[in-house]
Amino acid sequence: MARLLRTLRPLPGQLLGAALVMWAVVSITFIALRVVPGDPARLIAGGGSGIDVPEAVLAQVRAQYGLDLPLPQQYLNMLLGFAQGHFGYAYSLRDDIAALLGRYLGPTLLLAALALLCAWLLALAFVAGASHGGRWAARLGAWLEVLGASLPHFWLGALLIMLFAVKLRWLPAVSDAHSVAGLVLPVLTLALPCAGYLAQILRGALQHAERAPFVLSARSRGESEAGVLLRHTLRHAVAPAISASASFVGALLSGAVVVENVFSRPGLGRVLMAGVDSRDIQLVAAVVTLSALMYVVANLLADLALRALDPRGQGEAQP
Known part of the structure; x- marks a missing residue:
């Protein structure tokens, strides 16, 4: 308590x-x-x-x-x-703007949440492969991180449509609000650039934690590498990544504007574009204000998560 x-x-x-x-x-x-x-x-x-x-x-x-x-x-x-x-x-x-926001907020939040979850899973996979696969795996992982972080959403979305929808015909090119398969390409389009940034942050934090005195002390006590990773280094690496995840909310929301239009998916991004095209200033202002509110809430939740991870409750992870 x-x-x-x-x-x-x-x-x-x-x-x-x-x-x-x-x-x-x-x-x-x-x-x-x-x-x-x-x-x-x-x-x-x-x-x-x-x-x-x-x-x-x-x-x-x-x-x-x-x-x-x-x-x-x-x-x-x-x-x-x-x-x-x-x-x-x-x-x-x-239509009433509040009704529009209530109708299209859910699909955008679902897309952003799945993209953030996918970005975390991809980032952890990149870091795990680079950390335990030797020098060449580390170089390849670092290169993939930089490449992923530099991919623009509109180009990546078009590329994924050409490959998986047109060439292979595995997934639909158009995403509606009720299609699970239609979510795959938009989620990947949003997740891959964020995964590159997250992997860079996680790898740097892990390398810094590996040199910390408490890690050397844990190894001297005979603790396994898995125990060191789970009990010590991973906790310290996750803290800056959680802080970065809050800032990614803005990138995910701005990316959703592009992604929802590329894949014809309903959401706040398409509502915002409709307002911009028609110079509906009141609608644009409402979407911008709601996006700022979601960004503020994400930062508050990230700060609470950091404090919960800190055993002293001070928001800064300690060994």
Whole structure:
């Protein structure tokens, strides 16, 4: 219980920091909405097509969406609306934005979670093979890590479609929300670059831990290599990789924009692209804010995991 309390002690301050980050994101988004050229009322009334709209219709739209209010009042309305989960109406998709986010958040989260899990499994396999396969295996593993980390999503997705969907015909090129086979290629497309970064971090941390005094002490006591790995070095190597995994959430969400469009998979990425194409600023702002919220939550969970791994509950693994 005492260790649990030590782990959760910084949580109130972290939640306050997370709230400040979200306030900053919403504030910057509001400023960006006003910097973008064009009349928002004209965009809404014209459906993003830029057609001429009568002034009477524009006045009605401004009143309906609160665009005729002073900017401070609009800012407060946006803050309160986002805090309550009221994001407005997406004129490009003709639907409530909160309903759209609720409908397409699940497929994107599933894709990102499976990609992160797959990246961890691939990274562990790379590191295990490089660590126990000799000098040439270590060089090959390091080369594969660098190669994987440098692969762009759009190129990798197209390559996997050509190989596994067109050439071999093992997997579908189009991924829908209910197809298990259709998840394989999008997950691999997102996972491989992250796996390269994770493997580099894990291998470097393992090499650093191997030279630590507590590892030499464990070996001098006659502990097996497997015991040293599981009880000592792996725990220290996992901590920086967990921290990196939280930062990968942003990369996975941005990569999902590309991957969901490459594989025609429903999700927030395709919703964001629809908003950008139609200049639906309110929809884009809602997706950006939700993505920032997921990034903040991932960092909070990663910090709690690090503190749980630390036997002293201080968030820094010790021997």
